[in-house]
Amino acid sequence: MMRAQDAIAAERPDRSSGPAATEFDAIVIGAGVSGLYTLYKLRALGLRVRVFETGTGVGGTWYWNRYPGARFDSESYTYGYSFSPELLEEWDWAERFASQPETERYLNHVADKFDLRRDIRFESRVTTAQYREETRCWEVELEDGSRYRCRFLITAIGVLSAATMPRIPGIGSFLGTSCHTHFWPKEGVAFAGKRVAVIGTGASAIQLIPHVAKAARQLTVFQRTPNWCAPLHNDRIGDEEMRGIRARYPEIFARCNDTPGCFIHAPDPRATHEVTPEEREAFWEKLYGEPGFGIWQGNFRDILVDRAANALVSDFIARKIRQRVKDPAVAEKLIPKNHGFGTRRVPLETGYYEVYNQSNVALVDINETPIECITATGIRTSAAEYEFDIIIYATGFDAITGSFDRIDIAGLGGQRLKDKWRDGPQTFLGILVEGFPNLLMVMGPHAGLGNFPRAAEYSVEWVTGLVRFARDRGLTRIEATQAGVAEWTEHVLATGQGLLMNEIDSWMTGVNRNVEGKQTRKIMRYSGGHPAFREHCDAVAAQGYRRLSLG
Ligand SMILES: Cc1cc2nc3c(=O)[nH]c(=O)nc-3n(C[C@H](O)[C@H](O)[C@H](O)COP(=O)(O)OP(=O)(O)OC[C@H]3O[C@@H](n4cnc5c(N)ncnc54)[C@H](O)[C@@H]3O)c2cc1C
Numbered sequence: 001m002m003r004a005q006d007a008i009a010a011e012r013p014d015r016s017s018g019p020a021a022t023e024f025d026a027i028v029i030g031a032g033v034s035g036l037y038t039l040y041k042l043r044a045l046g047l048r049v050r051v052f053e054t055g056t057g058v059g060g061t062w063y064w065n066r067y068p069g070a071r072f073d074s075e076s077y078t079y080g081y082s083f084s085p086e087l088l089e090e091w092d093w094a095e096r097f098a099s100q101p102e103t104e105r106y107l108n109h110v111a112d113k114f115d116l117r118r119d120i121r122f123e124s125r126v127t128t129a130q131y132r133e134e135t136r137c138w139e140v141e142l143e144d145g146s147r148y149r150c151r152f153l154i155t156a157i158g159v160l161s162a163a164t165m166p167r168i169p170g171i172g173s174f175l176g177t178s179c180h181t182h183f184w185p186k187e188g189v190a191f192a193g194k195r196v197a198v199i200g201t202g203a204s205a206i207q208l209i210p211h212v213a214k215a216a217r218q219l220t221v222f223q224r225t226p227n228w229c230a231p232l233h234n235d236r237i238g239d240e241e242m243r244g245i246r247a248r249y250p251e252i253f254a255r256c257n258d259t260p261g262c263f264i265h266a267p268d269p270r271a272t273h274e275v276t277p278e279e280r281e282a283f284w285e286k287l288y289g290e291p292g293f294g295i296w297q298g299n300f301r302d303i304l305v306d307r308a309a310n311a312l313v314s315d316f317i318a319r320k321i322r323q324r325v326k327d328p329a330v331a332e333k334l335i336p337k338n339h340g341f342g343t344r345r346v347p348l349e350t351g352y353y354e355v356y357n358q359s360n361v362a363l364v365d366i367n368e369t370p371i372e373c374i375t376a377t378g379i380r381t382s383a384a385e386y387e388f389d390i391i392i393y394a395t396g397f398d399a400i401t402g403s404f405d406r407i408d409i410a411g412l413g414g415q416r417l418k419d420k421w422r423d424g425p426q427t428f429l430g431i432l433v434e435g436f437p438n439l440l441m442v443m444g445p446h447a448g449l450g451n452f453p454r455a456a457e458y459s460v461e462w463v464t465g466l467v468r469f470a471r472d473r474g475l476t477r478i479e480a481t482q483a484g485v486a487e488w489t490e491h492v493l494a495t496g497q498g499l500l501m502n503e504i505d506s507w508m509t510g511v512n513r514n515v516e517g518k519q520t521r522k523i524m525r526y527s528g529g530h531p532a533f534r535e536h537c538d539a540v541a542a543q544g545y546r547r548l549s550l551g
Contacts, residue, residue: 032060035156069207162402205394233500259531262454272309341536399507411436
């Protein structure tokens with residue numbers, strides 16, 4: 001019997017310069033959390049769908065990021081899909097914050113359960129997508145030159161999927177082992193007895209570093225910007241606890257839907273200065289001792305908008321770092337000075353600060369002694385030459401628009417999406433773009449971010465609801481209007497005003513010093529909270545999508 005992947009391979013896509021031979025109603029790019037659910041929903045509409053995925057398996061983020069320590073900072077049971085009661089009934093989460101292998105297993109289970117693989121073509125990177133007005137179709141080309149045509153092109157390409165390397169001379173000259181945390185080898189990396197460098201101290205590095213420190217002979221961490229971290233407090237989930245979670249699923253998902261970031265943690269209704277210093281301290285101690293994002297998402301309502309409130313909570317976390325790191329000079333280096341607590345996504349950690357008390361670990365502040373180059377044997381800074389066996393680049397992602405920029409997407413008149421968004425994204429609801437008919441983005445820029453699958457499930461349902469609407473009415477062309485885009489963009493910019501997060505360089509404000517053209521801050525996401533985001537999108541659908549140009 002022919003396996004699904006063989007059947008897909010035998011499709012004989014067109015490689016000539018003529019019109020593309022293989023036609024689909026919809027092409028989805030990406031087989032992560034978003035792409036898998038999009039496929040499930042489109043297939044339920046009876047459409048002919050193909051998913052193209054660069055990786056060799058499903059999972060997206062949870063397929064690629066295999067570095068030791070990679071895990072959720074969302075509670076596992078709030079992260080899983082909510083659409084299938086049967087799936088909720090049969091899946092047991094082993095840990096409060098599942099590790100990468102567990103989440104990859106979960107997403108493979110989903111793909112198997114709903115027989116999704118037969119419509120996914122792996123090792124298939126989409127390089128170009130071009131809209132043809134004469135056919136009202138998209139023509140899509142893969143890296144291997146094969147071409148396909150579809151009516152609807154749906155991107156599910158991730159907000160943190162375009163990994164970036166630092167711009168350091170000599171990267172190619174290193175003779176030891178090197179890798180980026182995102183492209184972690186499936187066979188793993190052996191640190192035992194090795195001299196290891198980690199470049200970067202973002203969320204991935206903070207998860208990875210304690211694992212390297214345990215095994216390596218010597219670990220040297222090269223830090224440019226320290227982050228404010230808080231304890232994860234992970235634990236196993238026993239059978240009884242899982243039974244309790246299962247019974248509370250409707251309540252858990254309802255709560256996530258009510259909070260601005262779709263987490264189970266909601267802001268405390270009090271302002272920081274409304275309580276006494278003693279009450280404040282006790283509240284923060286409690287949050288610091290609890291699992292998950294409570295300290296960030298469940299804190300006083302004003303810590304991310306009021307500078308004085310933010311300074312107080314930052315001081316609380318700074319004191320914690322000083323308590324945990326024995327060498328005061330190292331502790332000071334680990335305390336951020338250029339941004340307040342919570343104004344960047346807070347990495348959750350397990351024993352991160354204590355690592356710097358180990359005799360085999362050193363911290364190098366590259367603001368003081370910049371990296372000059374990578375050499376054949378290690379790293380040279382302005383102050384010293386270091387020898388390493390392994391260099392790990394934990395240098396993050398060209399976030400939110402990076403994965404779009406890596407595809408040559410051309411709309412009406414050959415206009416490039418990358419050019420259109422040069423000064424910042426312009427979208428309608430983070431889903432449609434004027435001049436790019438029939439392109440639908442799941443979790444595109446200017447949509448609400450947060451606990452991802454909660455937001456993504458909604459996004460997929462809205463997008464596939466629109467496709468169903470078009471199919472039922474025989475519509476073949478859907479486009480955002482200029483007025484709709486202008487209004488949404490203005491609204492997104494307005495809701496971003498006054499948020500301390502938007503005054504800070506971070507991936508959330510589109511800044512990546514390693515990517516050309518991404519040095520200035522932009523509003524990249526909708527920050528009015530997910531309940532408000534849904535209200536806007538629901539209203540558009542309820543009015544028969546009148547805000548769109550339909551034909
Ligand atoms: C290390 C890490 C930890 C995280 N932890 C959390 C967490 O705890 N909670 C949370 O809410 N979020 C977390 N996130 C965010 C995470 O990305 C989302 O939770 C979610 O997995 C995104 O799913 P997605 O399907 O939208 O995108 P992704 O999972 O990024 O999948 C996109 C897929 O598209 C594919 N793709 C992209 N471009 C192309 C192309 N041109 N051609 C073909 N295929 C392409 C990629 O290969 C990838 O597999 C984390 C992210 C990272 C990197």
